[in-house]
Amino acid sequence: MRVRTKEIVPSLIARRSVLDLDDFSQEEIELVLETAGAMKEVLAREIRKVPALHGKTIVSVFYEASTRTRVSFELASRSLSADVINLTTSASSVVKGESLIDTVRTLQALGADMIIMRHSQAGAPYLVAQHVQAKVINAGDGWHAHPSQALLDLYTIREKLGKIEGLRVVIIGDILHSRVARSNIWGLTKMGAEVVVCGPPTLLPLDLNTCAGYGLPFVGVEYNLDRAIEGADVAMALRLQMERQQQGLLPSLREYVQLYQLNEERLARAKPHALVLHPGPMNEGVEIAPEVAHGAQSVIETQVTNGVAVRMALLYLLAGGAGLGRSLR
Amino acid sequence: MSEKVLMSEEEVRRALVRIAHEIVEKNHGCDGLVFVGIRTRGLPLAQRLAEIIDDFENVRPPVGALDISFYRDDLSYLGIQPVVQRTDIPVDIAGTQVVLVDDVLFTGRSIRAAMDALIDFGRPRSIQLAVLVDRGHRELPIRADYVGKNVPTSLDEDVEVRLKESDGRDEVALVKREEGKQ
Numbered sequence: 001m002r003v004r005t006k007e008i009v010p011s012l013i014a015r016r017s018v019l020d021l022d023d024f025s026q027e028e029i030e031l032v033l034e035t036a037g038a039m040k041e042v043l044a045r046e047i048r049k050v051p052a053l054h055g056k057t058i059v060s061v062f063y064e065a066s067t068r069t070r071v072s073f074e075l076a077s078r079s080l081s082a083d084v085i086n087l088t089t090s091a092s093s094v095v096k097g098e099s100l101i102d103t104v105r106t107l108q109a110l111g112a113d114m115i116i117m118r119h120s121q122a123g124a125p126y127l128v129a130q131h132v133q134a135k136v137i138n139a140g141d142g143w144h145a146h147p148s149q150a151l152l153d154l155y156t157i158r159e160k161l162g163k164i165e166g167l168r169v170v171i172i173g174d175i176l177h178s179r180v181a182r183s184n185i186w187g188l189t190k191m192g193a194e195v196v197v198c199g200p201p202t203l204l205p206l207d208l209n210t211c212a213g214y215g216l217p218f219v220g221v222e223y224n225l226d227r228a229i230e231g232a233d234v235a236m237a238l239r240l241q242m243e244r245q246q247q248g249l250l251p252s253l254r255e256y257v258q259l260y261q262l263n264e265e266r267l268a269r270a271k272p273h274a275l276v277l278h279p280g281p282m283n284e285g286v287e288i289a290p291e292v293a294h295g296a297q298s299v300i301e302t303q304v305t306n307g308v309a310v311r312m313a314l315l316y317l318l319a320g321g322a323g324l325g326r327s328l329r
Numbered sequence: 330m331s332e333k334v335l336m337s338e339e340e341v342r343r344a345l346v347r348i349a350h351e352i353v354e355k356n357h358g359c360d361g362l363v364f365v366g367i368r369t370r371g372l373p374l375a376q377r378l379a380e381i382i383d384d385f386e387n388v389r390p391p392v393g394a395l396d397i398s399f400y401r402d403d404l405s406y407l408g409i410q411p412v413v414q415r416t417d418i419p420v421d422i423a424g425t426q427v428v429l430v431d432d433v434l435f436t437g438r439s440i441r442a443a444m445d446a447l448i449d450f451g452r453p454r455s456i457q458l459a460v461l462v463d464r465g466h467r468e469l470p471i472r473a474d475y476v477g478k479n480v481p482t483s484l485d486e487d488v489e490v491r492l493k494e495s496d497g498r499d500e501v502a503l504v505k506r507e508e509g510k511q
Contacts, residue, residue, distance in 0.1 A: 031412065038396060038413040047449045050399035080399070316399075316413075 017129040017136040018314055020145035021186040022215070029190060033155050035313035036306070042079060043309055053082035053319055059107045060116040061087045062139070063094070063124075068280055068304055069139050069148070073116050076311035082319075085112075100124060101131050108132045114319065117141075122179075135318050143177050149279050150183035152310040154191060156303050157234055160275055165192030170228050170270075172262055173238035173287050174203040180279045181238060182216065189217040196220035198228035199260060202249040225260055232270040236277040237262045237288045253286065263289040267297065275299050335480055335488070336501035341461065344477030345374070348459055349381040351475050356426055361454070362390040363422055367397060367431040367443050368414050373494040374461060375430035393418040395429075400442035416446070423451035428475075432490035434460040437471035462501055464488045 021029070042050055058077045062070055070086070077084040087107070089095075094103060104115055114135045117125045122142030129136040140146040158164050169188050175181045175197045188195050197204060197219050209218055222228035229235055240256065250256050267276065276288075276298040284290045293300060336344065356362055359382060366375030372394045383389035398413045429443055444456060459475035464482040482488060482503065491500045 035413050038398075038415050041415045041417070042399070045449065050449070051445070052399035052401075 015135075015318060017125070017138075018147055018318060019125055019129065019136070019138045021147050021150055021183050021190065022145075024147075024187070024190065026190050026192075029151070029154065029187060032151055032310065032313050032317065033158060035317060036151075036155050036310045039079075039309040039312040039316070040306070042312070043305075049079050049081060051081045052316055053077070053080040056082045056113045056319055057085065057111050058082045058114045058116065058315065059085045059087060059112040060139070061089065061103070061107070062118045063089050063100075064118050064120045064140065066118055066140070068307065069118065069146075072304070072307040073137075073139060073148075073311050073315075075308045076315055079308070080312055080315055082114075082315070100128065104128045104132050104134075108134045114315065137314060137318065140179055142179065143182070144179050145183045146179040146279075147183050147187075148307070148311050148314060149180050150187040151314070152303055152307040153180075153184055153236070153277055153279070154187050155310050156277065156299055156306050157275065159306065160299055160302070161233060161273070164188065167193045167233040168196065168231060169193050169234040169236065170196045170198055170222075170232045171236045171238065172198050172225060172228070173260060174240055174244060175199050175208075175238070176203045176205050177241065177244070178238050184236065185216055185219055189219070193234075194220065196222055196228050196232075198222045198225050200250065200256065203244065225262075225266055226269060229262075229266055229269050232274055234275045234277060235262055235267060235270055236279075237282075238279065239281060240283055240287045242283075257286060261285075261287060261289055262292050264291055264295070267292055267295075273297075277303060280304070330507050331505045333503045334500060335462070335503050336478055338499040341477070341499045341501065344461065345377055346381055348475040348477060349378050350385075352378070352428055352457070352459065353382060353386060355457075355474070359386055359388045359390050361425045363393065363420055363425045363427050363453075364390055365393040365395050365418065365422075365427055365429050365443075365447060367395050367429065367439060369495060370432035370490050370492055371395075371430045373492050374432060374459075375428075378428075378430060378459065391420045393420070393422075395443055395446055397439060397442040397446050400446045402438060402442070418447075418450050421451055422447065422453045425453050427453040427456045428459055429456060430459045432461050432492075433488050434458070434463045434471075434473050434476075435466055435488075437467045437469035440471050441469050461490055462488050 060070060060073055074084050112134045116137045116139050117128060118139040119141050122144035124141050125136055125138040138145055138147055154164060171181050185195055208221055244250055245253055274297060276292055278288055278300045282288055282293055284293055364375040364379050366372030375392050379390050379392045394417045396414045396416045440458060457474040460473045461477040463473055463476045463479050485506050487504045489502045489504055491498055493499055
């Protein structure tokens with residue numbers, strides 16, 4: 001069959017890995033979001049399973065705690081009929097001192113086609129991707145990147161507001177330690193949104209918008225949340241980790257709540273249709289007020305649901321194979 | 330690349346009118362009839378068949394759309410993937426007589442995938458197959474119940490169905506591939 005160009009777009013199959021969104025083109029992001037739409041339809045069926053990845057083995061290796069990302073990837077893998085193995089590092093040879101590379105090589109030798117990995121060290125999935133043939137998905141590495149979270153945020157925004165381009169998105173809180181913020185900055189700016197980050201100066205990366213900023217795209221920086229949220233289409237609150245106060249990065253939790261909590265009063269300054277996002281897990285009453293977290297503008301639960309569809313899309317597109325260029329009727 | 334027109338707009342229309350009549354005749358009316366078009370070009374054909382039936386029976390059978398990407402057996406061999414589109418089956422297909430509609434019947438693998446996909450939605454009483462062109466070269470024990478035109482082809486030829494909805498005009502052409510191109 002001849003390829004009819006208008007039905008076909010560049011595929012992710014040229015990729016061996018999904019590590020961050022910095023190397024994604026706008027077209028690739030569009031492809032993931034479109035495919036996720038089809039996956040959402042699958043998840044709405046009575047039988048929420050299709051045989052697309054039948055016979056593939058997906059191993060998730062989490063060196064760091066996670067509930068939603070891990071369960072989400074597992075559900076996504078199962079809905080595509082892949083075989084899933086969850087490696088708990090505390091119950092594996094990792095505790096006997098096996099190195100990261102030896103562990104993933106072993107997994108590959110056992111037949112893993114794809115490795116989904118979370119690690120507390122930024123860059124760990126990049127190292128793994130260099131040493132295995134299996135395809136690698138970064139499910140969060142240190143403060144660096146969390147591409148599947150950013151993609152599900154993009155999907156949720158587009159689903160609810162119909163577009164991403166031209167929207168004003170405010171990311172609030174601990175940007176410095178947030179891989180979610182970094183991947184979202186890449187994804188949102190590639191899709192044409194205006195990104196503003198807002199938080200206390202101690203929790204913002206110093207080198208944002210400078211040439212030393214690791215090439216992160218340009219974002220607005222605002223220390224005052226009332227000003228930052230003015231006219232926003234999307235307000236994304238980030239989890240504040242309690243140990244940041246002990247590290248001396250915050251004078252007091254109470255002050256943080258007063259200045260940076262996303263509450264109803266502040267949300268009222270955003271556009272009337274503005275969405276509230278949070279990657280979870282939430283500290284209700286700290287970075288987000290409970291009535292906002294569960295209010296009419298909150299799409300936090302939708303984010304979780306969409307996460308499965310978006311991860312199915314990533315797995316499906318990435319598994320797309322070695323490619324002989326043959327199509328069928 | 331050489332090209333030969335197999336069916337003109339008028340011939341496509343006549344074939345569809347005939348198939349529509351055959352479907353109604355074989356099923357003794359339109360009761361429990363559901364059309365399911367295989368994306369991309371099966372869908373507009375299914376919609377047209379339903380409209381033609383509406384013209385002479387005054388009943389428009391429901392039309393669904395099926396994307397078979399997740400059910401294909403060749404995911405690992407595809408160099409370029411089409412974008413997966415939404416499947417939309419508007420009625421409960423359990424107990425109905427489903428007519429699957431596609432543009433070209435070739436290896437039969439798409440139809441195998443489509444039947445698997447369909448059965449995940451329920452257990453139809455029967456599944457029938459309508460295609461605009463049957464070009465032969467089956468690789469599976471599958472045949473069509475309704476055929477617009479049987480066309481003997483060789484493996485280095487492609488049958489291209491062009492439809493107004495997606496291509497601006499109705500036409501079926503036989504295209505000879507150039508040497509070395511897939």
